[in-house]
Amino acid sequence: MSAETVESGASAAPRKGVSILFGLTLLGLLLFLWLLLGFATNSFWTPNNISNLLRQGAMTAILAVGQTFVIITAGIDLSVGAVVGFTSVIVAWLLAAGVPLWAAILLTLAFGVLIGAFHAFGIVRMGLPPFIITLATLTSLRGIGLLITNGSTISITNEAFTNFSRADFLGVPSLFWMVIVVAIPAYVFLHLSRFGRYLFAVGSNSEAARLSGVNVHRTIYLAYILSSTCAAFVGLLLASRIGIGNATQAEGWELQAIASSVIGGTSLFGAVGSVHGPLLGAFILATINNGANLLNVNSFWQRIITGVLIIVIVYFDQLRRRSAR
Amino acid sequence: MTELQEARDIRTEGLHVATRHPVPKGEPILELRALQKKYGAVEALKPASLTFLSGEIHAIVGENGAGKSTLIKLLTGVIKRTSGEIFWCGKPVQLDTPHEAIERGINAVHQEVVLCAHLTVAANMFLGDEINRNGLMRKRAMTDAAQRVLDDLGFNLPAAAVLGSLTIGQQQLVATARAAMRGTQFLIFDEPTAYLTRQESAQLFRLIRRLQAEGVTIVYISHRMEEVFELADRVSVLRDGTHVGTRKIGETNEAELIALMINRTIEQIYHKEHFPPGEVIVETRDLSGPGFQDVSLTVHAGEIVGLYGLIGAGRSEFALGLYGRHRPSAGEVYWQGRKVDIASERVAMDLGIALAPESRRDQGLCLNLPIGLNINLPVFSRLTRGFTINGQQERENADRQIRDLKIKTPSRRVLASAMSGGNQQKIVIGKWLSHGAKLFIFDEPTVGVDVGTKAEIYRLFARLLENGAGIILISSYLPEVYELADRLHVFRRGRLVASHDYRAASHEEVLTQAIGV
Structure with a gap:
């Protein structure tokens, strides 16, 4: 086997350079879309619309970053949309019960941690495939949320909480600031800390990682807890934005998150991914939706365009990887 | 009927139905003339001429x-021959697809x-x-x-x-x-x-x-x-x-x-230096676990202990047990005289055990990750300052191993999958050299490795021994363990069945003990 893989320096492109190139391509695509929409519509480059776009993209972007940690370990987290809906109920319920705001936020995030730990427990201890355990919590969490609210919604009366999502800071929507608040530590974690390296190693070859002294179980716990906690954080943002807790909210967001991650260059086979990629992916998707609205394109077409875009981008990424071999 | x-x-x-060419019993049905298979520069089968007679x-x-x-x-059409001819029922045939083989x-x-x-x-x-x-x-x-x-x-x-x-x-x-x-x-x-x-x-x-x-x-x-x-x-x-x-x-x-x-000539590649045996590094007493039973052996500083046996004889299982991958079910391990319970790989590493496992592909390397990451994998906690990795130390450590081991790569960022077998093995070894250890376990270190790299690896053994380490060398290739091990243990069906000092037994004796005739 060994003799066939004779190394040749020129064909084995350095990995980091390629990933920067791919990031720039995505950024170029995003700017191109913005320029295009700027010419095609009068309303795209208005402060109002840009704020709106940033708000739309923000929540998917945070979900996509969490999702990426899981996908890098060669797993998948289908539950994030359900976690968003569920935690929006939890925070509304806690606030309605008179719990102080800070405590309600911390408790809601703690629920995210617990859900992620449960996923990892199912994978590591019960030997369930990630797809199955997160599919199970997807349906169960929506059910639990509906039981708590008796099928209706809980209104949130705390003004400080609901005003947050409408507020701006330095002219930029506070929701977008939250993306930065998540992305910077996520970048440090994934690209600069040893835990990030361990995520890649586990996704590439968990047995080799284990024999090199990596605590594989702990790494998997870490990935799923981060994903669910990001989702719980988005649940808080969503509750703030719509002012209610409702377990049926955020339907299908898990697919938006996975799509953003994949468009951003994450490999579903594991061991390939970044933080900036999913962020760009999320805002590309948000731009397409926003632009389609402005151009009065039937919303059904938006879904089709998104699907085609996923195929095209991932296909070109595959071509690039193959030729880099 | x-x-x-x-x-x-x-x-x-x-x-x-397979086209039937009735060949009388005892006549040649399949004839190979100077059949040869090369993988790159490696000759997996040197020109061989063999005749199979009908009905034998x-x-x-x-x-x-x-x-x-x-x-x-080659015979079942899974791989194509590099040169030579194949005659089926007296006629030359291609035999280069599985379909053709089944058809015939x-x-x-x-x-x-x-x-x-x-x-x-x-x-x-x-x-x-x-x-x-x-x-x-x-x-x-x-x-x-x-x-x-x-x-x-x-x-x-x-x-x-x-x-x-x-x-x-x-x-x-x-x-x-x-x-x-x-x-x-x-x-x-x-x-x-x-x-x-x-x-x-x-x-x-x-x-x-x-x-x-x-x-x-x-x-x-x-x-x-x-x-x-x-x-x-x-x-x-x-x-x-x-x-x-x-x-x-x-x-x-x-x-x-x-x-x-x-029967082969002992090549120059078996570079052997003898060092006076030092203190006992590790001793197992009646150690049992999944795939091995009642194994007792001792490794001293400065010596190579060879484990020989057929594949599946329990050598690798013993190594994984000693390394904490599969927890032993019975018996004791003494590390430098102290009784220890090696409950996990981490415990083994912290004691000072390093393992270059049997399969580079499945156990040794993260193939689709860069060489540098693979080399640094066991030492990231050492490279970490506060929460983040010290990037300069990370680069220096990887580059040092690449330089010292002469890994042929333009950069530490190249993926491990782009390397040849010999260079991949060097990456695995580099991983453990940068971590440092007292006991190195090498499981089939030269499988799929070219002769030059083999010699380099053997020289490296001597360097490790010189620095006071002990080595457990596992191999299915008898000359390798025979020529390098100061003490040779033979495994058969999960048990240690015989032990010999350096060159004390003949090849025939060792092989007989391993096969169990």
């Missing part, structure tokens, strides 16, 4: 890596069962050749036919059972029955008894003799001398990719065959 022939007839409805049982013996599997792959009536029963565990025995026997009527499968007819064949062969297996519910040995028998009813002219068995019980082996031998009686030519590959002498008419010996001889079974004996298998 036997059930076997009947079953063949059932499945021939509207299907191709022809055994092939040789050590691991002697070229047996290359030969099977050449089949193989592999050591590992390659069937569908979720389908029934009958469905597996007819897989790809299902009996149809009007496009619908005749499930009942297939089950009945399969059952008749199995009964006829005396296998006592239920045709309707799901294959996965049978033992590995029974599955092997199903695979054999499947090959037997496919119009086979030429059937290759690759170590078929590796997983069989005595009783199952006896059933298999009866089937083989019966196929021979029906005119099928059998190639039988095995490590086990007693089987070769029980079954074969002729036997061919391979060594280091060379065909070194063919004997009639009545005109040879075990000693001659073993001598042919291992």
Whole structure:
């Protein structure tokens, strides 16, 4: 086997350079879309619309970053949309019960941690495939949320909480600031800390990682807890934005998150991914939706365009990887 | 007409049958002339000329890596030959696709069962050749036919059972029955008894003799001398990719065959330096675990302890047990005189044990990650300052190992998968050199590694010993452990069956103990 893989320096492109190139391509695509929409519509480059776009993209972007940690370990987290809906109920319920705001936020995030730990427990201890355990919590969490609210919604009366999502800071929507608040530590974690390296190693070859002294179980716990906690954080943002807790909210967001991650260059086979990629992916998707609205394109077409875009981008990424071999 | 022939007839409805070229018994059916296979610069099979006679049982013996599997792959069309000619029934043939091989009536029963565990025995026997009527499968007819064949062969297996519910040995028998009813002219068995019980082996031998009686030519590959002498008419010996001889079974004996298998000049590559043995690094007492039992051995500083045995003899399992991958179930481990419980890989690493595992691909490397990340994987906690990794130290550490070990790469960022076998092994070693250890376990360190790199690895052993480390060297390649180990332990079926000092026993003696004749 060994003799066939004779190394040749020129064909084995350095990995980091390629990933920067791919990031720039995505950024170029995003700017191109913005320029295009700027010419095609009068309303795209208005402060109002840009704020709106940033708000739309923000929540998917945070979900996509969490999702990426899981996908890098060669797993998948289908539950994030359900976690968003569920935690929006939890925070509304806690606030309605008179719990102080800070405590309600911390408790809601703690629920995210617990859900992620449960996923990892199912994978590591019960030997369930990630797809199955997160599919199970997807349906169960929506059910639990509906039981708590008796099928209706809980209104949130705390003004400080609901005003947050409408507020701006330095002219930029506070929701977008939250993306930065998540992305910077996520970048440090994934690209600069040893835990990030361990995520890649586990996704590439968990047995080799284990024999090199990596605590594989702990790494998997870490990935799923981060994903669910990001989702719980988005649940808080969503509750703030719509002012209610409702377990049926955020339907299908898990697919938006996975799509953003994949468009951003994450490999579903594991061991390939970044933080900036999913962020760009999320805002590309948000731009397409926003632009389609402005151009009065039937919303059904938006879904089709998104699907085609996923195929095209991932296909070109595959071509690039193959030729880099 | 036997059930076997009947079953063949059932499945021939509207299907191709192997074109039959009746070759009289004893005439050449398959002839190889200067057949050669190269992978890049490596010659896996040196030009070999071999003749298989119609209706004979022809055994092939040789050590691991002697070229047996290359030969099977060439005969079954799995790989293409580099040069040479193949004559089937006297006519030159290409034989470069599995389809062509099957078409001509050449089949193989592999050591590992390659069937569908979720389908029934009958469905597996007819897989790809299902009996149809009007496009619908005749499930009942297939089950009945399969059952008749199995009964006829005396296998006592239920045709309707799901294959996965049978033992590995029974599955092997199903695979054999499947090959037997496919119009086979030429059937290759690759170590078929590796997983069989005595009783199952006896059933298999009866089937083989019966196929021979029906005119099928059998190639039988095995490590086990007693089987070769029980079954074969002729036997061919391979060594280091060379065909070194063919004997009639009545005109040879075990000693001659073993001598042919291992008789090689001791090459210069075995670089051996002797150091005075130092303190005891590790001692196991009656250590048992999954795959090994009651193993007691000691490793001193400055010595190489060799573990020899066939694949699956428990050497690697012992190494994984000592390294904390599979927790030992009984026995004790003493580390520098102190009793320890190695509960995990981390504990082993912290004590000072390093493991270069058996399979680089499955256990040793994260192939689709950069070389640098692989080298640094065990030491990231050491490279971390506060929460983040010190990037400069990370780069320097990787570059130092690449330079010291002469890993041929333009950059530490190149993926490990782009490297050759020898360079991949160096990455695994570099990982443990940067971590540092007192006891290095090398499991098959030179498999798929070119001669030059081999020599480099052996020189590295001496450097490690000089610095006061001890080495456990596991190998299926006898000359390697024989020439390098200060003390050589032989494993067979999970147990340590014999121990020798440096060059105290002959090759023949060691091989005999490993095979257990």
